[in-house]
Amino acid sequence: MQERTNNFLEPDVFAKFIGEIKNYKTNHPNPFLRKLIHKFFCFGGLRAEEMQHIKHEDISFKTMEQKKYMQIYVLGKGNKERFVYILFNNKH
Secondary structure (H helix, E strand, O other), X not given: OOOOOXXXXXXXXXXXXXXXXXXXXXXXXXXXXXXXXXXXXXXXXXXXXXXXXXXHHHEEEEEEOOEEEEEEEEEOHHHXXXXXXXXXXXXX
């Protein structure tokens, strides 16, 4: 069996990537949708399979420590339920 290796972005490369998401331009009818999907992948720790099954009703908002978060209900591997929290910033 081949040994698994992990590759990570350097912090400055990741910061540049996040900056590019904020400035992303698109002709999509809902331009914030693509930004939201990127945030889910970068900050939610969601697997692709989990992302595919998120429904509108799985997303709610919760205030914790005076900050607003998106609360995402996820049904993960082995049908394990969990919530993922992503800091909500409405300044797209």
